[in-house]
Amino acid sequence: MTPLWIENGRVIDPATKRDGPGDVFVADGVIVARLTGAQKKRAKKIDARGLVVCPGLVDIHVHFREPGQTHKETILTGSHAAAAGGFTTVVCMPNTSPVADHPGTIELINAAAKNAAVRVYPTGCITVGMKGAQLAPHGSLKKAGVVALTDDGLCIQSNELMRRAVEYAKMFDLPILDHCQDDSLTKDAVMNEGTVSTRLGLKGWPHAAEDIIVARNIILSAYTGAHIHMQHVSSAYSVELMRRAKKDGVNVTAEATPHHLALTDESLGTYDPNFKMNPPLRTEADRRAIIAGLRNGSLDCIGTDHAPHTPTEKDREFDYAPNGITGLETALAVCLDVLVRQNKFKLSRVIDLLTRRAAAVLRLPAGSLAPGANADVCLFDPEAKWTYDAKKGFSKSSNSPWHGQQLTGRVQTTIVGGRIVYRAGRIL
């Protein structure tokens, strides 16, 4: 394998507290402190002038739809979208068809992941069929290679079952990722409940439905000691619950999505299903609270909830369109815009949220440029302006609210295990 010598870039690696001009060296698929003389002679030089060089981004929340829904996305096309967005490690949700509640399904996913452009980790279901009634075989799922358990898209409604699930999964050191939603409060709901849903006459999803489950999970984590992770936190009240839980030392973590950072329910005025997801876009106050939560550590990381759907599925009445938007190809630019430019986050902080801290939630071997780490690297131009054409993107689907928008900040090169997988608009 050709050694890599990435030079002239601004190296930002929160894991090793690097932030400044410097070189990054890669040999035999791992980061090295320096190249030997012989390696230097063979090395491929990558000129990173004007670029930020950081660990490959980590997304612990994607839907790659394989097996069973490959008309929306495959592990291969999803991994291409990831690579184009600078992501080198992703964690797939198990709401496939069949759902990943069985080690056989995990083996299928792992087999497809071998051909992926990036590292793809599977999760398994918490309950059989994601029906919220009976525990899935967590131990066998762990043996098959899952890194966490979740019924994402659905939330376990029974407190008793959730308690048993976290206790049982804790034996195998498997975190539980929960999509926090009290279903009794959100029947037929399609958007945030508030003044906008009132105006549009759409059925509202009150943030209280999220807050109740976030509180429940914090209580169960405190009671059992098990690690519970709150997926896509969208409400200000939930951010505050997380702040208090962390202050109390409860073993909980949480993620926020780029869309909840950037958009509010005011975007729904034209009933465009590309702004429909679950949990829904909320108010400006919620958006501000999520940004503050990422600043003060109440929320741990950013996860895209990349959720591809075909045009036929999305292009219909708002009430009937499925939830979810794609996000891998736009996440970095959106985070740079909202967090760095609008909210004056340090660039290194944003990279931390997208790399080391995301990996830390699930203890994945990623998110660092320390010598010996996997040579997963992202090179991006923080100032490059480009127009995102979702239809020409790498995802199989194009259901993005940023379609046709001008974005600032673009990935130039993505390296996985020392191999260049994406460069200047092309998958290699």
Place this chain on the structure above:
Amino acid sequence: MPWTRQHLLTIEELARAEIEQILATAAAFKAVLGRKVKKVPALRGKTVVNLFLEPSTRTRLSFEMAAKLLSADVISFDADRSSTTKGESLRDTAQNIQALNADMIVLRHSAGGSPLYLSKLLHIPVVNAGDGAHEHPTQALLDVFTMREKLGDLRGRKVVILGDILFSRVARSNIHALTKLGADVTVVGPATLVPLWFRALGVRVSHELRSALADADVVMLLRIQHERQAAGHFPSVGEYTSMFGLNKTRAAWLKPDAIIMHPGPINRGVEIDSELADSGRSVILQQVTNGIAVRMACLYLCAGGQPEHVLAPV
């Protein structure tokens, strides 16, 4: 000022002047309805398709009547007979109707925003005949038309909308129409059906009937759906009637010349005393008649007619 809209989707997007144009056009058509020969040739040779994907006999009949009085050919699709029950999408259904050379679609649909969706998809006019809990523009237009007939200028007039506001497209369209025309609107009913969010639409929210009805010029009642009781929005129909039903005692709190309105169909003895519904203060049947004139005006304008050209009878 010429009428420029091809579609009638919401009241919210209309300027006050546009509402006035529709009302003036409706007044001209109402005069025609008083003649012996009521039919005008305005839409002769055009086909209006009533695409009613949610059942509503009254609104459909009113639109059919309006289109026929304009000399249009009318085809009506009902929810239970239409291909959507076979899984055809709204997009495909509507594009088929357009391909059949229809000149206009009147859409009733249970999903809010679907008329807007259709209007972006088709090149023929789309008239919203009610979309989910969002809007029912022609109902609000016939309501304000009726109020103006009875009360004149609506500026400063106190209008109370009473009942299930949360799920009501009629309430939303009326709120927009009335606030644009300068009326002072209060929405009243149980807190579960009249959330405070409505304040953002420029109306007062009240859960107390007496103070809300005091000195009102208009009280508009909305139908109470029994399924709301099952969903826990109120304990029982009996309790609703005892707290919010309009009876003689409560009607006495209104201004002496106040009018009572209802978009129908009425639950007699639930939201309104039967006697009161038939009393001289009730304008419920005038609303139905005015509905034809207003819908004629909407179809006529969206088909490209101009307010000043309302045509003579055949």
